[in-house]
Amino acid sequence: MRTTDMPLIRRSRLFSQVGEPDLAAMLAACFVQTLPASATLCRQGEKAEFLHIVLSGRVGLFGSAGHEEALVEFFGAGDAFIVPAVVLDAPYLLTARMLEEGRILMWPAAAFRAQVRATGALAYGAVLLLSGYWRTLIGQIKDLKLLSAIERLSAFLLALAPRETGPVTVTLPGGRRLVAGRLGITPQSLSRAFAALRPLGISGGGRQVTIVDPARLREFAGARALKGPERRD
Amino acid sequence: MRTTDMPLIRRSRLFSQVGEPDLAAMLAACFVQTLPASATLCRQGEKAEFLHIVLSGRVGLFGSAGHEEALVEFFGAGDAFIVPAVVLDAPYLLTARMLEEGRILMWPAAAFRAQVRATGALAYGAVLLLSGYWRTLIGQIKDLKLLSAIERLSAFLLALAPRETGPVTVTLPGGRRLVAGRLGITPQSLSRAFAALRPLGISGGGRQVTIVDPARLREFAGARALKGPERRD
């Protein structure tokens, strides 16, 4: 673990309530692994072995059924994931894969479980973390059930843009294929959705997308969209 | 609170780790409210005032966008809900409504927040609870993204049936309209989905549904469906 990782770790929800000495003890049980793009961290159906915390790089969680696969969520630096599988000692519901090269803090499952049980501050941090995740997932379910493809894309882009008023350029968390999965549509449909938004001032190449007038997009999306989409943060 | 509620409370994940004396102190801060069918417990967008724990009756969580509304999840006796909004002190993402008359344990938000921070056992219980919810929601997202309407209904019915091998009759957690919302389809489509499953030995009237041969249904659903749907329990 590098010293430059510490600020990141201390800022994460999971550790936010843990004091300095406890934190050191916890980290002593962990190790860091550097992984190449598309490395698999864990596979759906397997027993939970490690809690993973992203130090750098980007990770995608995928659900699969038969030969189909859909991205469920993106994770980036500072995120801890698969906490639920680890604390419940249950098989993973999802497959986690590196979307690019990155470094992952690995915390053996048994050690983590014991620590959560023993350390109230860590448990409280986990409550905060999981609460944020709950809200993210609820937002996604509402999107899937209530919005059309174009509306979902609008909401997704707006969630990426800090509540700007002027023109913004946002960076998609992955390629078009992955974003399509996250939105629950095919890449072709995503492409069409982008095309449909072009007249509203959305232009983009690769993973950079520029929103000329967020207010206008917000108005368009808001006409039918949800109150307070509230992304995890 | 009635003495008959205690076994239920002690069995719930939230309190599973809390000792007797602490539990008594916690419950002292709460009160019980009896509510009629379709009473609203909390409304999307409002600030979190109470943690709710279902003592009896059935509750539905609804997400709304514009004038559309979709049921996101059912809750029954022993479930605690909107923990995330309460601990994060954030506005509700969902509206909770009684689906039938029932009794709800109300725990003032500030008191609960303080208690979670102070009592490791409660925080740990909350971690278990939220972990279960995470898995439920992930299951639902995978269903929405990867399965057709008929497959989703099959999976839903199978999740209701304890892993029986012989014929079972399961009770739907709500009327057809609500189940349709939970599955992310219209009531008409649900009706057609039931019709499509009839040849596979699914018969039903009202909220009772009989599965003649769970194994056959499981095979049908499993052909394309997910490994380990893993409902909350």
Next chain:
DNA sequence: GGCCGGATTTGATTCAAATCAAATAGTCCG
């Protein structure tokens, strides 16, 4: 620079599910 292979866009067509529209079955009251 020029070639290869995957990613993205675009077009045509199909299909699952929504919507529109009744008909029918249940339920709750008076």
Next chain:
DNA sequence: CGGACTATTTGATTTGAATCAAATCCGGCC
């Protein structure tokens, strides 16, 4: 018991998004 709802089923039609099928763009690499 009958009437008035409301819920559910069924049928016809429309439609949003998937699928099929190319064309084009792009990045990496020799």
